[in-house]
Amino acid sequence: MAALPRRIIKETQRLMQEPVPGISAVPDESNARYFHVIVTGPEDSPFEGGLFKLELFLPEDYPMSAPKVRFITKIYHPNIDRLGRICLDILKDKWSPALQIRTVLLSIQALLSAPNPDDPLANDVAELWKVNEAEAIRNAKEWTQRYAMEDN
Amino acid sequence: MESDDMDYSDDDDLDDAMDYYGNEDDIDNVDPKKTDPEFFMYECLTVDEVEKVLNESVEKLSNSLKITPSLAKVLLNEHRWNSNDIIDRYRDNASNLLVSSRIKSGNGKKVAHVTLLCPVCIQSHTFDKFQNLSCGHSFCKNCWSMHFEIQVSQGISTQIRCMAAGCDVLVPEDLVLSLISRPQVRDKYNQFSFQDYVKSHPELRFCPGTNCQVIIRSQDLSSKKASCKTCQTSFCFQCGNDYHAPTNCVTIKKWLTKCADDSETANYISANTKDCPKCNICIEKNGGCNHMQCMNCKHDFCWMCLHDWKSHGSEYYECSRYKENPNIANESAHAQNLIHLQAREALKKYLHYYERWENHSKSLQLEQQTLERLKNRINEKVMKGLNSTWIDWQYLFTAATLLAKCRYTLQYTYPFAYYASMDPTSSRKDLFEYQQAQLEAEIENLSWKIERAETTDRGEIENQMDICEKRRLTLLKDFFPTTTSDMNS
Numbered sequence: 001m002a003a004l005p006r007r008i009i010k011e012t013q014r015l016m017q018e019p020v021p022g023i024s025a026v027p028d029e030s031n032a033r034y035f036h037v038i039v040t041g042p043e044d045s046p047f048e049g050g051l052f053k054l055e056l057f058l059p060e061d062y063p064m065s066a067p068k069v070r071f072i073t074k075i076y077h078p079n080i081d082r083l084g085r086i087c088l089d090i091l092k093d094k095w096s097p098a099l100q101i102r103t104v105l106l107s108i109q110a111l112l113s114a115p116n117p118d119d120p121l122a123n124d125v126a127e128l129w130k131v132n133e134a135e136a137i138r139n140a141k142e143w144t145q146r147y148a149m150e151d152n
Numbered sequence: 153m154e155s156d157d158m159d160y161s162d163d164d165d166l167d168d169a170m171d172y173y174g175n176e177d178d179i180d181n182v183d184p185k186k187t188d189p190e191f192f193m194y195e196c197l198t199v200d201e202v203e204k205v206l207n208e209s210v211e212k213l214s215n216s217l218k219i220t221p222s223l224a225k226v227l228l229n230e231h232r233w234n235s236n237d238i239i240d241r242y243r244d245n246a247s248n249l250l251v252s253s254r255i256k257s258g259n260g261k262k263v264a265h266v267t268l269l270c271p272v273c274i275q276s277h278t279f280d281k282f283q284n285l286s287c288g289h290s291f292c293k294n295c296w297s298m299h300f301e302i303q304v305s306q307g308i309s310t311q312i313r314c315m316a317a318g319c320d321v322l323v324p325e326d327l328v329l330s331l332i333s334r335p336q337v338r339d340k341y342n343q344f345s346f347q348d349y350v351k352s353h354p355e356l357r358f359c360p361g362t363n364c365q366v367i368i369r370s371q372d373l374s375s376k377k378a379s380c381k382t383c384q385t386s387f388c389f390q391c392g393n394d395y396h397a398p399t400n401c402v403t404i405k406k407w408l409t410k411c412a413d414d415s416e417t418a419n420y421i422s423a424n425t426k427d428c429p430k431c432n433i434c435i436e437k438n439g440g441c442n443h444m445q446c447m448n449c450k451h452d453f454c455w456m457c458l459h460d461w462k463s464h465g466s467e468y469y470e471c472s473r474y475k476e477n478p479n480i481a482n483e484s485a486h487a488q489n490l491i492h493l494q495a496r497e498a499l500k501k502y503l504h505y506y507e508r509w510e511n512h513s514k515s516l517q518l519e520q521q522t523l524e525r526l527k528n529r530i531n532e533k534v535m536k537g538l539n540s541t542w543i544d545w546q547y548l549f550t551a552a553t554l555l556a557k558c559r560y561t562l563q564y565t566y567p568f569a570y571y572a573s574m575d576p577t578s579s580r581k582d583l584f585e586y587q588q589a590q591l592e593a594e595i596e597n598l599s600w601k602i603e604r605a606e607t608t609d610r611g612e613i614e615n616q617m618d619i620c621e622k623r624r625l626t627l628l629k630d631f632f633p634t635t636t637s638d639m640n641s
């Protein structure tokens with residue numbers, strides 16, 4: 001395997017030295033491009049109190065191409081589908097090589113605080129979020145309880 | 153004369169000769185734009201010719217605005233190659249234009265980059281290794297070059313953006329080409345950007361034919377038929393689909409989508425065989441003509457409606473018209489039942505039009521086979537030397553070509569009729585159905601005659617050809633929108 005670019009080394013160092021509040025990203029022991037991520041559910045959101053596991057992978061041409069990120073923990077959210085795939089513009093056409101792992105994870109955390117049912121990935125969830133937000137939020141809380149609480 | 157298959161722009165020699173001898177137009181002094189509803193002026197160009205056309209626009213704009221050709225290209229590509237509009241807007245407010253065209257950053261002040269650390273690779277370089285765009289975002293040339301290569305590998309060319317997050321400024325061609333080192337990547341970039349330029353140019357269309365390199369150019373942007381001179385593919389210049397007069401682009405798309413969704417049912421319902429309405433013997437259709445004669449009982453009937461052909465031959469041909477079931481509103485008091493009835497009626501209505509659409513499409517193919525059989529028959533006759541020569545029979549091929557052309561138009565009247573039948577405000581529905589019925593009757597007549605032609609029938613067939621084509625042109629003149637503004641209404 002080719003030597004790890006300086007950019008990835010620097011980013012990893014900074015993630016360890018000055019971690020983002022509420023987010024932990026640790027590179028895999030055997031693959032420095034694969035990160036085990038845990039995002040805590042933001043306060044005042046239906047995901048509060050939950051710990052969400054994600055995986056993040058830096059492809060060969062990173063940072064020219066966006067990192068690949070996926071939720072491992074099940075989550076009830078209009079922009080995240082059953083396989084944990086995330087609908088977020090900066091992971092697709094709005095990716096910029098000047099963005100970093102930390103900015104991507106911050107954006108995902110922000111997405112938990114502000115779901116966007118108008119740009120859905122999980123259609124049924126988005127539909128309910130639009131027609132009956134209270135019920136959707138109840139579902140999201142229930143899923144957080146069931147799948148993202150530590151005692152489970 | 154098949155005007156839509158002719159190219160009016162080149163062949164100067166031929167034009168001169170025509171002028172000298174005087175052509176039809178000189179005698180009648182008619183303007184084909186007014187008399188022929190399908191008249192379409194266009195030219196078939198090669199990639200090199202198109203590059204020349206594009207480069208001329210670029211040069212003109214770059215000279216009149218005193219900007220680099222590369223920036224002129226970005227402006228033209230972003231503004232659909234409308235030079236005059238660009239020049240006007242530039243004179244009016246150059247800065248606004250450059251921002252909206254994503255040449256300049258909308259944030260106003262340039263971002264001064266003081267450090268010599270590239271934010272992408274996090275490495276220090278000397279000053280000369282950096283490159284910035286008009287927005288001021290500066291990165292090292294290595295990173296720019298890698299960025300370009302990755303973008304090109306994803307098929308992106310004219311839309312390559314600045315690397316800074318949230319910055320929309322486009323990278324001009326000269327910078328991209330100066331920093332891409334690998335020749336294959338440069339070729340790809342040029343290829344992709346050429347495609348972008350043609351797609352953004354309103355007067356240019358890639359020929360949809362498989363592996364065809366031809367680009368069609370026309371200043372007439374309406375839904376007329378363009379035929380590629382290299383691969384013979386015909387298509388609608390406006391939407392790029394198969395030519396579809398008299399139906400418009402929006403309607404034909406709706407119709408084709410509907411057929412793709414519903415045709416399973418339709419296919420199931422409309423089988424390939426029918427029983428003779430008189431003797432009930434099973435009949436398979438093996439020719440294009442819808443005027444059937446039962447082999448068994450010699451009964452003449454219409455394949456579509458199974459009624460006696462005599463009722464079609466008389467002054468009013470009704471087979472193409474869909475008759476609403478008049479009792480539908482009274483048949484049931486039950487609302488539930490009514491909904492069910494209406495749904496069934498809607499399906500029946502769709503199938504009525506779909507069957508006719510599909511049937512004419514099949515007839516077109518079968519008539520192609522008929523023509524092959526005719527060729528063999530003619531061959532035999534000519535070889536036996538039975539009072540006829542090749543030349544005597546040539547008219548029949550012209551007739552078959554015209555028949556195909558007329559039937560093609562007839563096929564495409566059905567989507568038009570289907571959507572017109574749903575629109576109660578359509579006041580011209582009756583006129584359309586009348587003309588459609590007339591056209592259909594004349595086409596079946598021509599088809600019948602061609603299948604049974606002898607050399608002596610020439611006069612009669614040529615007369616029938618004339619009638620068919622006149623009916624077709626009348627229908628198109630009345631119902632085929634000739635300008636783009638009509639199209640969208």
